[in-house]
């Protein structure tokens with residue numbers, strides 16, 4: 570398959586995976602995301618930021634499926650490529666995702682340490698749908714209870730609380 574065709578197919582599989590994810594159909598999201606990954610790996614190889622995006626998205630699906638070891642494997646691969654590139658915001662997103670893996674495991678100290686790797690100015694807002702770019706240390710609000718997750722604003726903290734409250738413990742970090 571020609572490279573452009575493969576990338577076109579892969580971006581279609583990515584968007585299908587997002588659609589199934591929104592519907593809560595995680596097995597189909599995984600299947601389409603895996604196809605996107607395979608197409609990228611074959612067409613452009615493991616050092617491309619496009620491949621890294623497919624890995625990152627697959628990691629996000631595995632977090633939703635509570636398959637934390639699989640999530641960690643793909644998020645670490647994505648993070649490595651993204652950190653080596655100039656895609657600063659994408660790297661901060663993969664760090665935030667990796668921190669969430671540790672949050673789900675109940676290790677809030679490690680979650681905080683991973684988020685803090687983005688300091689002083691490359692930390693993602695803990696609200697997944699936040700439109701802000703990466704945050705500077707002095708702009709950060711942290712969760713006052715566990716002190717292990719950071720937000721750009723009170724509204725973003727409120728949005729993420731639905732998710733974060735399952736893991737938050739007082740002064741865990």
Ligand SMILES: [Zn+2]
Pocket residue numbers: 694695696699700701720721722725
């Ligand atoms: Zn935000």
Ligand SMILES: [Zn+2]
Pocket residue numbers: 712713714715716717718733736737738
């Ligand atoms: Zn908290």
